[in-house]
Structures are given as C-alpha cells and as structure tokens.
Amino acid sequence: MPRASAADAARTAERILQSASTLYATCGYAHVSLDDVAQDAGVTRGAIYHHYLNKKGLFSAVAARLQAQVAAAVVAAAEGAPPSPSSRLRAGSHAFLDTITSSSFVRILLVDAPAVVGWQEWRRLDDENSVTHLREALRNVHVTEALVDVTAAHLSGAMNEAALWIAQHADPEAARAEAHAALDQLLNAYAA
C-alpha cells in the first residue's frame, strides 16, 4: 500500500476518530475492539497505532473532542445571553444540558470516560473546559467563596445525572422539559 500525503494522513486520522466516536457511543468502549474501529475506518490497526498511542489514547482523543464541543456550546450560549450574571449562568447551564444530552455524548462522556481515563484525569479535563466557567459564573452570582467548589460539583453532578436521566427516558423531549424546569428551580436557589 503506497503512502499518503500529509493532508491525506490527517484525513485518515480523522476518519479513525469518527469511526471510534460512533462505535464507542453505540456499543461502549469495552465492546469495541481496535479491529472494529480499523475495519469501520477502512484501515488496519497499524494505522491506529501510528496516529494514537493505544486504545486508551484513542478514546481520550474522542472524549477530548466531545468535551471541547460541549464547552464551546456552553460559552456560545452564555455570550449570547443578556449580560446579567444570573442569566448567563442560566443560559450556560441549559446549553450544557442540551448539548451533552445528544446521544453520542452521554455514553462516552458520562459513562465510559471516568472509568477509562480515570476519574481524576477526567475531572481535570472537565475543569479545564466547562467547570471553570461554571465556578466563575457562580462567583458572579455571589455564591460564598468557600462554597464555590462544592457548589460547582453539586451543580455539575446534578446536570450530568439529569442528562443520563433524559437520555434513558421513554419520552426524552418531555424529560428534557422537566429537567430544564427543575434546573431553573435549582439555579434560583443558588442565585438567591
């Protein structure tokens, strides 16, 4: 097999990432072998090991991209909201819930990621992305400084669990509406 140009190489790396992303989302990390990914991407395992460190490294790349997408959606929503701190917090939180509920994200980011990359590492990545913004928003709505960290953890956990609850619900759209209502109630408690 002849070799591809640098641009082609980037595209195969991207194809591998895409295949892995959809397979992990539908079947779960443990049930997807590198052969499955390679076959879906139309390459061999050698190509995967060339572009990624190992199976865990491939998953990390997938998770990192998804997390970045979530963070981007949250920031965009917050910036598009009226400039008051509470409405920014509210907009960001609701955007987080809506984005992460997209079925691809739930299983990868909320179920597999903590176990695969380790909770400590995953939490660090989460901090770098969304949670930092969340803490900042909490400070802006005058949450006591000593309680900012715990409160961020509480809110983050609540939203994550809500996302899982929505995804598994028989009527996801109705569930989503309920979750948003409950989230508003929760946010009001902190904003006051």
Added chain:
Amino acid sequence: MPRASAADAARTAERILQSASTLYATCGYAHVSLDDVAQDAGVTRGAIYHHYLNKKGLFSAVAARLQAQVAAAVVAAAEGAPPSPSSRLRAGSHAFLDTITSSSFVRILLVDAPAVVGWQEWRRLDDENSVTHLREALRNVHVTEALVDVTAAHLSGAMNEAALWIAQHADPEAARAEAHAALDQLLNAYAA
C-alpha cells in the same frame, strides 16, 4: 485438592468477594484480572467461575453488596432521625454522603459500576435501593409530583459528584464538612 463442606464453600465464595472488593477498589475493575483475585483469595480461577457467572458477574455481586450497605446506612439514619419528613430527608442524605465516601465505595460504585454493568442496569439497582427512598422522602416534603423524578436525579447526581469530590480532595475531612453544608443549603431549597 479435597472438597470442602457446604459451610466452607460459602466461606470461599465470601473470601473471593472480599478479595475482589478490595482489589477493584484500589486498582479498578479493568486492571484486576481474575487471576489476581484468585491469587489473593488463595484459590484458582476455577473456584471463581464456580461461584460466579463470569468477571462481570463477580463485579456485580461486589457492587450489589456495597449498594445494599449504603442503602442500609441511609435507612438506619432516616429511622434514627426525628420523625419530621424534612429531618428524615436530611439525615438520610447526609448518611448517604458519609457512607459512600468511604474510599472502597467511591471507585466501585461511582466510577466503574456504570461502565461495567451498564448505566441502565446500574440505575435500576440504584432505584431498588436508595433512590426509591429518596423519591419517597421528596414527596413527603411536598415536592411537586411531576418533578419528583427529576429532582431525585438531580439530588442523587449532586451527592454522587460531591462524594467523588470529597474522596479526591487534599483535605477530605474539610471537604466533607463543606459538602454537608452545601448539601443542607440544597435540601433547604427543595424543602421550601
């Protein structure tokens, strides 16, 4: 190797469960082979496959026991509290936080379990144990019926994330105190 009596057999099954529990808690499910468990328990893998269906089945047994212990602690605390609905909810919630924070529980129940047994199945087990009580308690403090499910998910997620936050914190005892304070604040929001 001669065969043991029925009572001895139960004890070996128990030793296997104990070994698996501590190994899973310290190293994580994926990094613990059945050989590791067998060696720690002083048996061969044959004994494990005799008492448990497979690796996942062994983990499920471990997780189920831990979850039952958590639920028992929650119920005991709630029954020991003053009979008002809000104080029962509060006592149960704080007991949940304290029990699940014990380091053995965190990794197995909150990190590995969802990925290993599948989130749906894990959630079902969780429902049968603690979450049912939580929903009942929420009804007793007059949470709107339509929001009971979501609110339970929110609270459960918040407490789980808080537990992980405590376990990973540099000063767990200080973190625990903060988490309890924040939890009280959160519960007040719902009880009101």
Added chain:
DNA sequence: CACTATACATACACAAGGTACGTAAAGGAA
C-alpha cells in the same frame, strides 16, 4: 455402601491489545 451432586483444579481454545519489523512513498537537501 453405592451414587449423585458439589466444589473446586487443570488444561485448552480464542480473542484482543501491544510490539517489532517491513515497506513504499513523500518531502526536502545536495
């Protein structure tokens, strides 16, 4: 005292991850 079911141990088959190595072309440097 047979006889069956239990409680393991042993041995083997197979899948999957990781590694070592091969190879052919791309992208400069001379």
Added chain:
DNA sequence: TTCCTTTACGTACCTTGTGTATGTATAGTG
C-alpha cells in the same frame, strides 16, 4: 536528479486474559 531521511501505514508475532471443557475427589443422601 539523486540521495537520504522521515512519514504513514501494513503485516506478523507475542502476550495477556477471558471463557470453557474436562478431570477429580469428597460431601451428602438414600
């Protein structure tokens, strides 16, 4: 143009770990 080095994979092999089939000795039972 001609090297030469690096890149971008593919191929083959090794190792680990799970699951299963089978062996075996004893406990329990009629």
